[in-house]
Amino acid sequence: MFEKLLVANRGEIAVRIMQACEELGVGTVAVYSDADRDAGHVRYADEAYNVGPAAASQSYLNQEAILEAADRAGADAIHPGYGFLAENADFARAVEQAEGITWVGPSSEAMQALGEKTTARKLMQAADVPVVPGTTDPVTSADEVRELGEEYGYPLAIKAEGGGGGRGMKIVRSAEEAGDALSSAKREGKAYFDNESVYVEKYLEAPRHVEVQILADEHGTVLHLGERDCSLQRRHQKIVEEAPSPALDDDLREEIGEAARRGVREAGYTNAGTVEFLVEDGDFYFMEVNTRIQVEHPVTEEVTGVDVVREQLRVAAGEELPISQEDVEIEGHALEFRINAENPADGFAPTPGPLARYDPPGGFGVRIDDALRQGDEIGGDYDSMIAKLIVRAPTRERCLERSARALKAFEVAGVETTIPFHRLMLTDETFRAGEHTTKYLDEEVDDDELREAVERWGSPDVETAADGTATTNEVSVEVDGRRYEVVVEDGLPRAAAGADPANAGGTTGGNGAASNAGGATQVAAGDAVTAEMQGTVLSVNVSPGEDLSGGEVVCVIEAMKMENDVIAPAGGTVAEVPVAEGDAVDMGDPLVVLE
Numbered sequence: 001m002f003e004k005l006l007v008a009n010r011g012e013i014a015v016r017i018m019q020a021c022e023e024l025g026v027g028t029v030a031v032y033s034d035a036d037r038d039a040g041h042v043r044y045a046d047e048a049y050n051v052g053p054a055a056a057s058q059s060y061l062n063q064e065a066i067l068e069a070a071d072r073a074g075a076d077a078i079h080p081g082y083g084f085l086a087e088n089a090d091f092a093r094a095v096e097q098a099e100g101i102t103w104v105g106p107s108s109e110a111m112q113a114l115g116e117k118t119t120a121r122k123l124m125q126a127a128d129v130p131v132v133p134g135t136t137d138p139v140t141s142a143d144e145v146r147e148l149g150e151e152y153g154y155p156l157a158i159k160a161e162g163g164g165g166g167r168g169m170k171i172v173r174s175a176e177e178a179g180d181a182l183s184s185a186k187r188e189g190k191a192y193f194d195n196e197s198v199y200v201e202k203y204l205e206a207p208r209h210v211e212v213q214i215l216a217d218e219h220g221t222v223l224h225l226g227e228r229d230c231s232l233q234r235r236h237q238k239i240v241e242e243a244p245s246p247a248l249d250d251d252l253r254e255e256i257g258e259a260a261r262r263g264v265r266e267a268g269y270t271n272a273g274t275v276e277f278l279v280e281d282g283d284f285y286f287m288e289v290n291t292r293i294q295v296e297h298p299v300t301e302e303v304t305g306v307d308v309v310r311e312q313l314r315v316a317a318g319e320e321l322p323i324s325q326e327d328v329e330i331e332g333h334a335l336e337f338r339i340n341a342e343n344p345a346d347g348f349a350p351t352p353g354p355l356a357r358y359d360p361p362g363g364f365g366v367r368i369d370d371a372l373r374q375g376d377e378i379g380g381d382y383d384s385m386i387a388k389l390i391v392r393a394p395t396r397e398r399c400l401e402r403s404a405r406a407l408k409a410f411e412v413a414g415v416e417t418t419i420p421f422h423r424l425m426l427t428d429e430t431f432r433a434g435e436h437t438t439k440y441l442d443e444e445v446d447d448d449e450l451r452e453a454v455e456r457w458g459s460p461d462v463e464t465a466a467d468g469t470a471t472t473n474e475v476s477v478e479v480d481g482r483r484y485e486v487v488v489e490d491g492l493p494r495a496a497a498g499a500d501p502a503n504a505g506g507t508t509g510g511n512g513a514a515s516n517a518g519g520a521t522q523v524a525a526g527d528a529v530t531a532e533m534q535g536t537v538l539s540v541n542v543s544p545g546e547d548l549s550g551g552e553v554v555c556v557i558e559a560m561k562m563e564n565d566v567i568a569p570a571g572g573t574v575a576e577v578p579v580a581e582g583d584a585v586d587m588g589d590p591l592v593v594l595e
């Protein structure tokens with residue numbers, strides 16, 4: 001096994017990989033950009049090296065700087081995670097060629113062969129795997145596109161060779177659209193993937209996205225770990241994933257798994273990988289291979305018990321996979337929810353900002369993969385993921401119930417997140433029934449529903465107080481010993497919201513509230529309103545027998561040269577007023593007793 005592994009990535013996946021290293025006794029090295037000096041993956045690693053400025057192109061994509069960090073650290077392996085350099089065959093080759101460093105992934109040749117989508121389609125066809133009908137050679141003219149339109153019928157998809165995540169893909173609905181779609185697919189291919197080569201395939205109207213997790217070692221074992229269903233997508237981006245797929249029966253499951261195995265065997269592939277398919281009307285078609293670990297790998301881990309990252313490391317170190325295909329058993333059901341800093345009510349626009357509150361759920365069957373902690377900033381430089389919530393249960397039905405429980409307890413404040421969207425999906429009949437296609441979210445879930453979900457379940461309003469502590473307009477009060485959560489419509493005055501005895505005496509005097517808002521600081525303890533600071537009673541405003549509805553000023557206390565209103569936290573009848581004007585009181589002394 002390796003001695004020290006450098007993770008050329010950031011965020012949750014970097015931490016996930018380092019966790020696997022730790023369990024294998026492998027030392028960990030992080031790389032980070034200027035924007036990530038105090039990021040979670042840096043805190044987690046044994047050692048860390050700065051590889052450049054915030055812009056990914058100058059840091060996490062800076063091959064030379066990463067190799068140099070590996071050299072300085074004396075790392076003997078590099079794991080690329082997903083995104084950034086993970087599917088860059090040139091970088092894999094550079095690592096392979098570097099003295100004493102192993103690339104944790106498939107060989108650069110296998111990456112190259114499968115990374116270009118047309119070569120991959122040819123390989124799959126050679127292995128007798130059905131591919132989406134279309135070309136296996138690049139297409140260059142609009143006339144060619146129109147000829148294919150005649151042959152397969154519209155719509156068609158023009159896809160960038162190097163594309164992914166829906167980028168570099170253009171849909172052509174009629175012969176007239178061919179020219180424009182072709183040039184814009186080329187442009188995107190060039191801009192995002194530095195490859196303007198494109199090809200054409202039939203665009204399926206309502207498919208399911210089903211993908212198979214593969215693990216292959218250097219000793220001839222190729223395993224599939226069953227499939228994941230990633231049909232819940234927004235604009236071709238996955239947002240909820242699950243295993244197994246509710247769209248497959250056992251025969252189709254077996255067929256797809258075996259097809260994926262045949263395909264990667266043909267390519268001489270090793271390490272972990274994912275073969276993606278579209279499934280429509282009981283037929284399946286190969287779409288592409290992702291030659292790396294994927295965001296959604298945990299759902300497979302949860303239903304198979306196989307630690308995919310650990311096996312990636314073992315395979316890269318030349319070890320044999322510890323199981324054979326017959327040992328792979330799918331048990332129960334798992335769902336993964338991407339918790340992103342995005343506002344579902346605003347077209348899922350990213351919402352960078354500080355995580356004023358971050359309190360993820362736990363309990364039976366709940367797993368959180370993350371790298372952030374409360375107070376961290378979600379920057380605008382990288383993707384918007386906060387965490388992945390992975391939920392496991394014996395059946396899909398129970399997994400949905402458990403997910404509802406976990407999402408309800410997932411507390412985030414400061415930035416809007418995808419949590420309200422997920423909670424909405426758990427009430428959505430089509431999703432609950434497992435009948436959604438890749439088009440469902442874009443075509444059937446309307447903006448009003450999303451807006452209502454955010455209103456109902458969105459992050460609480462948070463302002464960051466001058467001293468940096470976050471305050472919300474939610475308070476909890478106790479009335480007759482029972483606790484109530486109360487939302488104050490117009491927010492709380494800042495000093496009051498802090499409910500912090502250190503502040504309550506008026507140390508926040510800078511806000512000019514010398515006589516009034518300076519300290520509505522007392523809360524009820526059982527039936528008595530008590531002093532929250534040492535001071536002098538300036539006035540007593542209530543007398544025994546008086547009925548209060550809550551919110552009245554019962555007395556005013558002077559402390560640290562500030563006048564502080566003491567407010568009745570709840571309604572009741574005044575039973576006793578143990579203090580009088582001019583009295584000195586200590587913290588905790590009863591001021592007014594309510595019945």
Ligand code: ADP
Pocket residue numbers: 132157163164165166167169201202203204205207209233236237276278287288438
């Ligand atoms: P990736 O799987 O890397 O995100 P793709 O861009 O190949 O990349 O595909 C993303 C999504 O686009 C798929 O999950 C699917 O929803 C949609 N898609 C791709 N090709 C087709 C097609 N031929 N017909 C219908 N939908 C497609």
